Amino acid sequence: MDHFARLGLPAALDLEPASLDRAYFALQRQWHPDRFVARPPDERARASTEAAALNDAYRTLKDPLSRAVYLAELRGVELPGDGKTIDDPDLLMEAMETREALHEAASPDAVDALAGQAKRQAQAALEELTDLFLHEDKPAIRKTLLRLRYFDKFAEEARARRMNLERSRA
Amino acid sequence: MTLLEIHEPGETPLPHAGEGSLAVGIDLGTTNSVVAIARDGKPAALHDEAGRALVPSVVAYPASGGVLVGDEARLLMAQEPRNVVASVKRLMGRGAADLHAVAGVLPYEIEPGSGQTDMVKLRIGGKARSPVEISAEILKALRARAEAALEKPVERAVITVPAYFDDAARTATRDAARVAGLEVLRLVNEPTAAALAYGLDKGSEGLYAVYDLGGGTFDFSLLRLEKGVFQVLATGGDTALGGDDFDRAVAERLLGERKRDGIGDQVDEAAVKTALALGRQMKEQLSDRDQTSGRLEIAGVPSFHSLTRAEFEVMIAGYIARTLDIARNVLVDADVKPADVQGVVLVGGSTRVPLARARVAGMIGKPALTDIDPDEVVALGAALQAESLTGGGDTLLLDVTPLSLGLETMGGIVEKVVPRNTPIPVQLAQDFTTYQDGQTAMAIHVVQGEREMVADCRSLARFELLGIPPMTAGAARIRVSFAVDADGLLTVSAEERTTGVAQRIEVKPSYGLSHDDMADMLYDSLDNAEADMMQRLLTEARVEAKRSLLALDSALAKDGALLNAEERAAIDAGRASLEGAMAGDSRDEINATAEALEMLSKPFAERRMDRGIREALSGLSVKELESRVGE
Numbered sequence: 001m002d003h004f005a006r007l008g009l010p011a012a013l014d015l016e017p018a019s020l021d022r023a024y025f026a027l028q029r030q031w032h033p034d035r036f037v038a039r040p041p042d043e044r045a046r047a048s049t050e051a052a053a054l055n056d057a058y059r060t061l062k063d064p065l066s067r068a069v070y071l072a073e074l075r076g077v078e079l080p081g082d083g084k085t086i087d088d089p090d091l092l093m094e095a096m097e098t099r100e101a102l103h104e105a106a107s108p109d110a111v112d113a114l115a116g117q118a119k120r121q122a123q124a125a126l127e128e129l130t131d132l133f134l135h136e137d138k139p140a141i142r143k144t145l146l147r148l149r150y151f152d153k154f155a156e157e158a159r160a161r162r163m164n165l166e167r168s169r170a
Numbered sequence: 171m172t173l174l175e176i177h178e179p180g181e182t183p184l185p186h187a188g189e190g191s192l193a194v195g196i197d198l199g200t201t202n203s204v205v206a207i208a209r210d211g212k213p214a215a216l217h218d219e220a221g222r223a224l225v226p227s228v229v230a231y232p233a234s235g236g237v238l239v240g241d242e243a244r245l246l247m248a249q250e251p252r253n254v255v256a257s258v259k260r261l262m263g264r265g266a267a268d269l270h271a272v273a274g275v276l277p278y279e280i281e282p283g284s285g286q287t288d289m290v291k292l293r294i295g296g297k298a299r300s301p302v303e304i305s306a307e308i309l310k311a312l313r314a315r316a317e318a319a320l321e322k323p324v325e326r327a328v329i330t331v332p333a334y335f336d337d338a339a340r341t342a343t344r345d346a347a348r349v350a351g352l353e354v355l356r357l358v359n360e361p362t363a364a365a366l367a368y369g370l371d372k373g374s375e376g377l378y379a380v381y382d383l384g385g386g387t388f389d390f391s392l393l394r395l396e397k398g399v400f401q402v403l404a405t406g407g408d409t410a411l412g413g414d415d416f417d418r419a420v421a422e423r424l425l426g427e428r429k430r431d432g433i434g435d436q437v438d439e440a441a442v443k444t445a446l447a448l449g450r451q452m453k454e455q456l457s458d459r460d461q462t463s464g465r466l467e468i469a470g471v472p473s474f475h476s477l478t479r480a481e482f483e484v485m486i487a488g489y490i491a492r493t494l495d496i497a498r499n500v501l502v503d504a505d506v507k508p509a510d511v512q513g514v515v516l517v518g519g520s521t522r523v524p525l526a527r528a529r530v531a532g533m534i535g536k537p538a539l540t541d542i543d544p545d546e547v548v549a550l551g552a553a554l555q556a557e558s559l560t561g562g563g564d565t566l567l568l569d570v571t572p573l574s575l576g577l578e579t580m581g582g583i584v585e586k587v588v589p590r591n592t593p594i595p596v597q598l599a600q601d602f603t604t605y606q607d608g609q610t611a612m613a614i615h616v617v618q619g620e621r622e623m624v625a626d627c628r629s630l631a632r633f634e635l636l637g638i639p640p641m642t643a644g645a646a647r648i649r650v651s652f653a654v655d656a657d658g659l660l661t662v663s664a665e666e667r668t669t670g671v672a673q674r675i676e677v678k679p680s681y682g683l684s685h686d687d688m689a690d691m692l693y694d695s696l697d698n699a700e701a702d703m704m705q706r707l708l709t710e711a712r713v714e715a716k717r718s719l720l721a722l723d724s725a726l727a728k729d730g731a732l733l734n735a736e737e738r739a740a741i742d743a744g745r746a747s748l749e750g751a752m753a754g755d756s757r758d759e760i761n762a763t764a765e766a767l768e769m770l771s772k773p774f775a776e777r778r779m780d781r782g783i784r785e786a787l788s789g790l791s792v793k794e795l796e797s798r799v800g801e
Contacts, residue, residue, distance in 0.1 A: 025566065029566055032566060032568070034558070034566070037356070048595050048655060051656075052595045052596050056597070056598070059592060
């Protein structure tokens with residue numbers, strides 16, 4: 001059973017966060033091990049497995065990027081493993097430039113500006129994805145997902161940089 | 171003839187001793203512990219005769235023999251420092267490799283376990299004792315308190331642990347409960363329990379943070395509350411940071427002042443413990459005063475000290491700043507801005523320190539919530555969860571893993587399999603492969619922590635997967651599965667998948683205890699089994715006596731007119747002596763007076779029965795009576 005089916009949701013990129021939460025909470029009410037404390041061991045084991053599967057589904061679908069990656073895999077798009085080197089020369093160039101800018105950013109505000117810009121680009125890429133999924137344009141989906149993955153990494157690096165700057169000021 | 175009582179349909183019968191035991195909530199704290207019970211969604215901490223809810227988490231093994239827990243144990247600290255243990259929670263699940271984390275904090279002789287992965291032991295009262303068995307003594311005392319207060323056996327509990335407790339410390343806590351004869355219904359994270367107590371009490375919805383600064387641990391959790399759902403979004407903390415550090419800072423200053431003034435240069439264990447006690451006292455006084463003073467007497471030599479709140483705040487500012495760093499990281503993890511947090515709940519006695527309150531309120535931009543006693547709120551939440559688990563409540567607690575779990579790969583690098591803040595229970599797997607041609611075994615090393623290198627993470631377990639068929643390097647597919655249950659406890663298994671030959675090993679990281687240790691402790695608890703059993707029988711006798719008193723009272727209220735004044739006076743006297751016996755500790759006395767009262771009231775019972783029969787028969791015609799007889 002795929003994660004969408006497990007939560008009783010249509011397999012689509014745009015997913016209302018509130019409806020995801022609702023479906024997840026309702027099923028956890030049914031399967032969470034806390035409901036099975038006084039039940040026989042086999043029922044407890046089953047509940048634990050079901051609850052774990054629900055958690056996996058929820059975690060995968062909650063974050064827009066991991067949802068998009070998962071949906072792409074369901075549609076047969078092959079992505080390189082996480083953390084592999086970037087194989088798109090344009091993206092590689094862009095990444096090198098922004099990382100250098102981040103490295104040179106000397107204040108939390110400068111970091112925020114870079115992070116904000118990356119966030120807007122990521123948002124735009126996510127919106128493009130909806131269309132690409134509609135047309136099942138696999139090469140474009142792959143390319144866009146790699147870009148999104150890079151933005152995600154960049155956001156993390158920006159957070160770390162910001163924290164370092166704040167700490168050295170304090 | 172003794173008549174058996176059957177209760178009215180629809181009425182709740184009095185509790186029967188053999189009936190299911192009660193489930194309590196226990197906050198097993200570094201400094202203090204609390205036991206609580208919830209009934210119909212209303213939690214209450216259980217007090218001792220003096221009305222105190224807090225049991226100091228102090229255990230003494232006095233030279234005269236026996237074990238003392240709580241205030242009595244603390245009193246012994248100055249006289250027999252080597253026989254008294256406090257803050258043992260800091261050592262739960264800790265091995266020799268962690269000693270640097272607590273070195274200098276605890277004034278005990280600490281013995282490393284026999285291997286690197288064995289838990290440390292403390293040399294107390296001339297015997298090496300593990301933190302598990304010392305914690306079990308605290309749990310036994312809490313259990314006895316609950317049984318005395320509730321007059322029923324207590325065998326099941328929800329026990330809270332710091333959210334940031336790692337797998338070894340959680341396992342150690344569960345083992346301690348087992349040694350104390352308690353079945354753990356669930357290990358619940360302390361901040362989550364506190365949120366439960368608050369959320370249910372206030373009907374709050376939205377994003378709430380819990381800032382939990384206890385005696386020895388700090389936790390910060392962010393939760394979303396929505397219609398009975400308590401969803402933990404992110405959590406973080408430090409298991410070696412708390413109010414004990416404040417005490418130590420003050421104690422060091424006091425001892426430093428004595429040294430400076432050339433007063434008594436003797437600084438032994440007893441001196442340190444005395445200084446720590448005064449340090450704690452001065453710290454507590456500074457919560458509602460700007461300045462305090464104290465007298466420290468070591469080896470008969472007194473010295474006088476004063477401390478202002480401002481000076482104290484300088485001394486602890488670094489610790490408070492560290493808690494705020496952790497709190498900010500948790501908010502970042504959850505992608506939440508401080509202003510979006512609707513309220514922050516303060517938990518733990520150390521949040522009484524005004525500087526902590528002020529800084530937390532400053533970060534969130536709103537005053538912190540302190541409506542529920544910060545010392546009791548965790549136990550109250552645990553009690554609510556215990557009731558919910560045994561009675562089928564409607565609340566749903568969705569908690570997360572506090573620390574990432576992973577495996578060591580080539581070069582000592584950690585590959586994370588379960589990231590931190592993953593909702594539990596969780597079952598995740600990852601494939602690994604061989605490094606060398608013809609490799610037939612694989613060393614699996616399970617670690618916990620956020621760092622990239624194995625050396626910086628906590629080692630949980632090592633095992634070897636054997637019998638991999640020889641293949642070229644990189645051809646094998648070894649799937650390693652991690653399962654974390656709702657208690658936050660981990661199980662790891664591994665199998666080789668290409669050959670279809672199932673090679674499967676289940677590993678329960680048992681960093682806490684070796685099987686021999688566990689066996690020893692269970693034997694020790696058998697030594698005390700007789701005392702435990704006597705306590706239980708006494709409780710049962712009291713419950714039984716209470717039941718017959720209530721039955722007698724209701725009979726007297728209804729049919730008291732059947733007795734003449736003399737008979738009535740005899741029954742009242744018998745009743746009074748049973749009540750007297752119930753207040754005492756002799757089971758035989760309770761049983762004997764209960765039997766005497768039953769003899770005294772026997773004629774009364776017979777008269778009631780005769781009257782009952784006459785009433786049943788009155789109003790019936792002779793014919794009806796005859797037909798009945800003929801039946």
